Amino acid sequence: MKTLIVEKTASGGFTMGRAFVVNRNNLSADTYRIESKDADTEIAKYQKAVREATAQLEELAKTSDIFAAHFEMVQDPALYAGVTDKITSESQNAQLALENTTAEFAAIFDSMEDEYMKERGADVRDVRDRLMRSLKGITQNVLEGIHDKVILVAEDLSPSDTSNINLDFVLGFATELGGVTSHVSIIARNLELPALVGVKGLMEEVKSDDFLILDASNGKVILDPDEETIQKYKALEEEYRKHKKELEALSSLPATTLDGKTVKVYANVGNLEDVKKAVHRGIEGIGLFRSEFLYM
Incomplete structure (x- = not known):
């Protein structure tokens, strides 16, 4: 039995099960330089990748604000100009031009002080990866092997x-990477699933099918737990579940302090699904609408 201590709890709770470790395709760009006569060919490759990525994102964008932003980003004139300029002026192949241009874009977000906006660099890298898979002709989905209930383990998830x-x-x-405002953290909170991010050494320590306990209330990943520890966490998981039900039963009551002062509780939302969940929990209004994606 081994325990990894974690500093960042993205979404609280307890769970246990087999690990599914996400092993990614190699999406590093080819580094060869091109001759000037080959520039049009490389630009045509990039244009084809943009068309394919746009077609993929068009359907996803109908039900997701995040993918609506990606849909706009993949067609962004500034991104296109950056890639094609590197192809024509710096003799970079399409893959290398894409990698270098998106690195410049992501660096803008990475340098921001706001934690939420800083994490949006991950969206730029996600768009890069989608385009890169097209340029490399990679169609395999590395997550298609999930057919049973698992704890998803990855370097990061886009x-x-x-x-x-x-x-x-x-x-x-x-x-292993990511912060409490990363995409996987937001997904986990919306689904009310336990999630730990920034787990140092995770990918080195955990293999697919390893049995894990995820203690996202106390910041622990427990590998290969003994029977005593398993039974302890089964009891904690049941206690946590009962506590959540008790809180849900109280959610429709007014937020009134012991001295009789009633306050309004508003929700932070980013899409219609967030609004529906807020209404279900008795929230009285919207305190913050996350409009960042409208300007990306």
């Missing part, structure tokens, strides 16, 4: 990753 998962099979999330 919006495109989670769109390919049947979330009914996910017991919880653990990632």
Whole structure:
């Protein structure tokens, strides 16, 4: 039995089960330089990748604000100009031009002080990966092997990753990278699933089918637990579930303090699904509408 201590709890709770470790395709760009006569060919490759990515995102964008932003981003004139300029002026092949241009875009978000906006660099990298898969002719979905309930373990998870998962099979999330405002953190909170992010050494320690306990209330990942620990956490999981039901039963009551002062409780929302959940929990209004994606 081994325990990894985690500093960032993205979504609280307890769960246990087998790990499904996400092993990604190699999406590093080819680094060869091109001759000037080949520039048009490389631009045509990139244009084809944009068309394919746009077609993929068009359907996803109908039900997701995140993918609506990706849909706009993949067609962004500034992105297109950056890639094609590197092809024509710097003799970079299409893959390398895409990698370098998106690195510049992502760096803008990475340098921001606001934690939520900083995490949006991950969206730029997700768009890059979608385009890169097209340029490399990669069609395999690395998450297609999930057919049973598992704890999803990955270096990080992008919006495109989670769109390919049947979330009914996910017991919880653990990632080596990411923060509490990352996409996987938001997904986990919306689904009320346990999630730990920024777990140092996770990918080195955990293999697919390892049995894990995810203690997202106390910041622990327990590998290969003994029977005593399993029974302890089964009891904690049941206690946590009962406590949540008790709180849900109280959610429709007015938020009144012991001295008789009633306050209004508003929700932070980013889409219609967030609004529906807020109404279900008795929230009285919207305190913050996350409009960032409208300007990306």
